[in-house]
Amino acid sequence: DTAVSQTPKYLVTQMGNDKSIKCEQNLGHDTMYWYKQDSKKFLKIMFSYNNKELIINETVPNRFSPKSPDKAHLNLHINSLELGDSAVYFCASSRGSSDGYTFGSGTRLTVV
Amino acid sequence: GEDVEQSLFLSVREGDSSVINCTYTDSSSTYLYWYKQEPGAGLQLLTYIFSNMDMKQDQRLTVLLNKKDKHLSLRIADTQTGDSAIYFCAEKRNQGGKLIFGQGTELSVKP
Numbered sequence: 001d002t003a004v005s006q007t008p009k010y011l012v013t014q015m016g017n018d019k020s021i022k023c024e025q026n027l028g029h030d031t032m033y034w035y036k037q038d039s040k041k042f043l044k045i046m047f048s049y050n051n052k053e054l055i056i057n058e059t060v061p062n063r064f065s066p067k068s069p070d071k072a073h074l075n076l077h078i079n080s081l082e083l084g085d086s087a088v089y090f091c092a093s094s095r096g097s098s099d100g101y102t103f104g105s106g107t108r109l110t111v112v
Numbered sequence: 113g114e115d116v117e118q119s120l121f122l123s124v125r126e127g128d129s130s131v132i133n134c135t136y137t138d139s140s141s142t143y144l145y146w147y148k149q150e151p152g153a154g155l156q157l158l159t160y161i162f163s164n165m166d167m168k169q170d171q172r173l174t175v176l177l178n179k180k181d182k183h184l185s186l187r188i189a190d191t192q193t194g195d196s197a198i199y200f201c202a203e204k205r206n207q208g209g210k211l212i213f214g215q216g217t218e219l220s221v222k223p
Contacts (some may be wrong), residue, residue, distance in 0.1 A: 010134040031209070041149075041198060043213040058209055090154060094209075100145045100202075101211060 003027075006091050006104035013081055014112055021076045021107045023091030030094075031055075032074035033101065034066060037088040049074050081111045116203055118214035119179070125222055130188040132217045135200035137182060139205040144177065145211065146186045151196045158199075188219075196221045 004025045013019050025032060033056075034046040048056035049068045063079040078085060088108050092101035115137040136144065142163050147155040161168045161175045161184070166171045167201040168175045174187040184201055205212060 033210075040215045043200065045210050048210060099145075100147075100160050102157070102159040105154040
């Protein structure tokens with residue numbers, strides 16, 4: 001299936017741990033994104049990569065570090081997890097300037 | 113969604129039309145989108161409109177754009193219970209091409 005796939009779907013971890021979320025797209029898109037959706041459903045962009053190059057880096061703590069090994073993958077690594085990091089994280093990709101984004105199904109991160 | 117505003121809730125009866133409204137702030141945004149999010153799922157692109165258009169129709173969906181007032185609406189005809197979801201409008205900013213989302217409107221369809 002052509003899609004944006006994220007793993008894991010659910011992640012429960014303790015404060016202070018380091019965790020990674022992986023994202024892969026097989027749509028041939030050049031640009032990939034990470035969005036955070038909080039408990040009020042508010043969606044905010046975190047990062048954007050175009051052909052492995054960082055193009056958007058919103059005001060996000062340094063504990064969050066994206067990594068793009070190739071244009072089909074954009075992983076998100078989070079150090080020293082805090083309670084406030086609990087949210088649903090969505091990966092997305094797009095092809096060109098007129099295209100909307102194709103979203104993954106999300107990773108629900110719960111920090112306890 | 114500090115720059116894109118939507119009302120939070122809308123409740124309609126099955127078979128009625130639903131109209132979800134959105135206002136945005138960046139007049140240079142070239143594309144505006146409507147996404148649907150069902151519980152526990154990702155966002156599904158429903159439709160989009162280019163900024164030089166006033167209206168776009170796609171089956172039961174009609175998008176109206178008033179660029180002067182920066183107002184966007186989504187009309188769903190003959191609303192069904194399966195349409196119950198959160199609907200997000202989004203504008204694509206020229207700078208970086210990022211999508212800025214509204215807070216989402218939760219549509220509840222009652223039988």
